[in-house]
Amino acid sequence: MASSTWSSSSLFIPREDTLWYYIALLSVLSLLGQELSRCSVLATTADFEGFGDDVDDEDFSESSLITDLPIRSNLPPPTTLTPQSDFETDHGPPLDSSSSPPLSDPIPNKPSSNSFDFWDEDEFEGLPIQENPTNLKSPDVASPSKVESDSKVEIQATPPLPKTLGSFTVEIVCVSFLIAFLFNYFSGKKENENIALAWASRFATKDSIFDKNFSLLGTGDGKDTPLLLKEGQNVFKFYASGRRFCQGMLATMDLQSRHDLISRLYNMIVPCKDEITFEVYMNDDAMDNVVFALAKKKLAKVMHKELRDLQRFASLVTSGPNNRKWVADELMVITESKEVAGDLITETVLDQVFGDKAFPKFGKGFISMHFSDQFVGSHRKMLILKFALQDAKNMADMTRLVALVPYYIDLIGRYKLSSQARPKTEAARTKVAQEVYKELQNARQEALQKKKAEKRKIAEEAEAKLSAEVLRKREEKNRAKQMKKVMPKVKMTRAH
Amino acid sequence: MSSHGGNSSAANDPRQPSTAKPYEAPAVSPQDLPIDYSGFIAVIFGIAGVLFRYKLSSWVAIIFCAQSLSNMKNIETDLKQVSMAMMFAVMGLVSNYFGPARPGTQRG
Structure with a gap:
């Protein structure tokens, strides 16, 4: 709403920067005209150039x-x-x-x-x-x-x-590349849309998994709004809301830039996958102190280093509790306490997706999973699940992965830490909070000191100016005195 | 299948229409937008094409303009750079093919 009104107003009343932009455009145009006329008249100079x-x-x-x-x-x-x-x-x-x-x-x-x-x-x-x-x-x-x-x-x-045809090589190559680019743009766009629509029709239509779990689907508020929100040519968003324990869920499909021939060529060398990221915004009262992540081993180490909440609260766990099955060997758990990990990786999850047997079959598209109550940003308590998308025909392969989303919403929504683990987590949080507070205070003090120093500088400068003026005045006075001393003599001489 | 969802929410319907919130697009300031590299490259090639009268450079600028156009997400904010690059590229091409016409050699 706001954006539409803004855009319409900016169309009619050019803002300051658009005005500058138009001026720049005009000047370039005029330059072009000048260049043209100059070149056609003074062809002799151009003979020698390029x-x-x-x-x-x-x-x-x-x-x-x-x-x-x-x-x-x-x-x-x-x-x-x-x-x-x-x-x-x-x-x-x-x-x-x-x-x-x-x-x-x-x-x-x-x-x-x-x-x-x-x-x-x-x-x-x-x-x-x-x-x-x-x-x-x-x-x-x-x-x-x-x-x-x-x-x-x-x-x-x-x-x-x-x-000869040879003298036009550059033109021929470039124009044919442009034409190929254009064709690829439309075909790639269609391809991406097909993937997104296949996903949406599989998981977000009536009687599908998201329809059963969320009361509001799609980014609009009415009934007849499109399910997917398209951002650019390769990003599709699906929003759902109206479920217990959470405020909403946003699924972002980040597809390959198939519409772009250059990045398509680049992806041939450096392959990349279509990804879908589910962000679940949990209710503040529905999530206990949980910091937990699960990913493939390499990625898990990277995540532990780079993500702030994991770095602060959690540690890598190589093995699960002794007397039970654990996740497949390729996966690694990062968690705040072993208790949390044990409670979040339940028997059903191991059976369905993450167990040794199930993972090669059903976990193909799994990338990472990250639950935390300490995210930085507008939502502190979030579940983030990241999967690789299959191609449009094999969308059904990721059904079990998608089913993890509502499953974990409920699991974490109901989850309460035991009385032994809770004090530990709370102590860690207060500690971190204190550190953050200290950092903030330090920063504030530094800012204050800087301000003070600046003020002092200004005052000194002013003083220096003042003192210079005072000196000048004193000198003037002195000179005047001297003049006075001289003057009477002159007067005297005149009087005589 | 949805046995997961079924297991955990077997008792009752998990849906709560009363708590549904409509989607709010996160506000992104223009500074936070990802940098349009192809537009930037296009500008550089375009300027180089004009300065050095090098037609290949201008052509490459046009190709990167096309890439930048195809990757554009927000027309309002991105069009400036692209059209700037386009101006330079076209100007380079025009001055290359029509401008300094040595008798009959480079025309057509």
């Missing part, structure tokens, strides 16, 4: 053919007409160009050498206007006023050039 090497090769080959006319040699094949028309005016019938140069060698060379300064403009004039040879009659009297009008004509009438 052109492909292949072009130069062509020139050289041509110049080696017609050695008598080194200046004309820059002309492309169709412009061989110009020398012809030159000869037409000077001599008589048009000759074939191969025989004419040696015959008319001395005469056409002269004007061209005379008009060397104007050579470029002449060539530009001569190029498009092959029909009226009057222009070429007097090449040495090149009128500068014509240059502008002729340059316009020159842009319109670009003669078709016999060019």
Whole structure:
């Protein structure tokens, strides 16, 4: 709501930065225009700047053919007409160009050498206007006023050039890449949408697992709102709310950037998976002091290092309680106390997903699971479950994984720590809270001290200024006194 | 299957319509948005293409513009950089193909 009103208002009334942006755009446009006109008029300077090497090769080959006319040699094949028309005016019938140069060698060379300064403009004039040879009659009297009008004509009438395909390699490659990009954009977009829709139709339609567990599905508040919220081309969000123990659940599907050809190519080298992350926002009164995570061994170590709450409260657990089954070997538990781990990894969960037998079969897509009451941010108590998405056809494979979400909501919602474990966790929390408080206070004190130091500095500076002024005043007084001392004498002398 | 959900919530319906909250999109300040790398690269290539009159650079800038456009999430905030890059790229191409036309060599 708010965003829509904001966007509409910003459309009509440009904000300050958009205004600046428009100004910048205008200036770039004007630059472009200037550049264009400058380039078309002053083509001579551009001759020396930047052109492909292949072009130069062509020139050289041509110049080696017609050695008598080194200046004309820059002309492309169709412009061989110009020398012809030159000869037409000077001599008589048009000759074939191969025989004419040696015959008319001395005469056409002269004007061209005379008009060397104007050579470029002449060539530009001569190029498009092959029909009226009057222009070429007097090449040495090149009128500068014509240059502008002729340059316009020159842009319109670009003669078709016999060019080899090789000289367009860059263009061909780039344009074909762009076309491929465009096709891939639509096909990849469709692919991603299909995956997201397959997931939604499997788990979020009527009588599916989320419909049975949540009373509100989708990001809207009405009945006919779409289930999925699309963010960009590869992020889909599914929101559900209205369940005991939790305020809501947000599932974020982070798919590969299939719509983007470049990252698709990159993913061929560095493969990445489609992921879905469930964030369950627990009610404040429905979650006890629990810090627990479960992930594959490598990831578990990384998580323990990088996630703050795990780092502070929990430790890696290699083995479970002695007398019972534990999670599969690939997995590792990070927990605050063994009791919590033992209570959260129940027999049913081991049977269904995490046990040695079940995990290879049903746990394929499992990435990590992280429950904590100490998250930083708007929601302190959250369950985060991360799975890899299967492709659209095999969505059913992850049914058991998705079923973990409501299962753990209930399990943790009902879970109460034992009277032995609770004091420990509470002590740890108060300790951490004190540390945080101390840090905060330290930061505050530092800020205060900084402020004080700044104030002192300002005061000192002011004092220094003042003292300078005082000094100046004193000096002035002294000078005045001295003057006074001198003055009476003068007066005296005058009086005398 | 949903035996999990069934097991734990067998007794009664877990749904509580009264506590349902509509979705609120988390407010993200423009500073926190992920950096649009492709747009940035496009700007750099575009400027290089204009400065050095190097057409390949301009073409690459256009390709990265396309990538940036296709990855855009919020049109309002992202369009500026992309269109800037686009300007530079097109300007480079135009000055490359039409501007400094040596007689007949680079046109077409």
